[in-house]
Amino acid sequence: MERRIARALLRLSEQTGRQVPGGILLDIRLSRQDLAEMTGTTLYTVSRILSRWEQEGLVKSRRERVLIRRPDGLVQVAEDTSPASADAGGEITPGEDARQSLPR
Template identity: 50%
Template sequence: MHHLDRSLIAEAPSFEGLDAAALDDILGHAQPFRIPKGDVAFRQGEPAEKFFLLLHGRLKVNRLNAHGQQMVVRFVNPDDMFGVAMAIQSPTYPGTATAAVDSLALVWPNSAWVGMISRYPALAVNTMRALGARLQDSQQRILDLSTQKVEQRIAGAVLQLAQQAGRKSSEGTRIDFPLSRQDLAEMTASTLHTVSRTLSAWEAFGLVDCGRQSLVVRDSAGLQAIANGIEAE
């Protein structure tokens, strides 16, 4: 029988306020789950039979809309719970979660969920708080799509990723997982051509450094000005 150390989940927001005995009990229902880069944890429309907590790595969640267009809904960061379709009473996963880098998660069967939240109401409260924050993010994205220019949306997305997954270096803040221009296009309802043209212009201004699937923010204040609707000069 596997024995997982409670320190793996002690800092995760989903388990905030739970004592050591509760964490050990919750871990008793979990299994480690490795997700190599490019593999999927689950696909949109599949029966939602499990839920997850990301320990290491990064996942990208895509969703196909009614017109068959693919959008990046969000990136899953370490300590995020994901795939919690049962918490929104969905029998299937609403998106596809793909590992952007080699990743490690914990996985629980959905059958464990009711018992866990009945024994530990704080888990339900924490989960609903996280889902509420995601809903607010989604509503803000819808507002941005209807009110902002595409350059503002791209700048806002880059800044958000730098905040969530940025590592400071002598060059600036490097987003620490492979990020393609197509990813940014799908995040911002833009096109690959527009994202490429915009990043090239920003690189010329010294705002960012771009690689094939890498991005370094050199001037966050300059990007923030663009996100706020102030044109770069």
């Protein structure tokens, strides 16, 4: 789930991001509920992940505003291909063929 949220924030930063002192400000109103709906998760999950990322210095989230403080850190989360993150995100990693896991 972290990968989905990181990817959504990075995509939004490319579309609406504005360089400001301290990072990239998403130049749109974005509530945690909006982010949850965009990524197919719950408000609780988004809040928990964003709170942890704030503690780690990756983002700063305030009342419908998100500042990406360390885009490189979010890229690492978004590109994490470890088995644990693949299971958590429910996504197939690039290069992985879904047909390999189907019974013949």
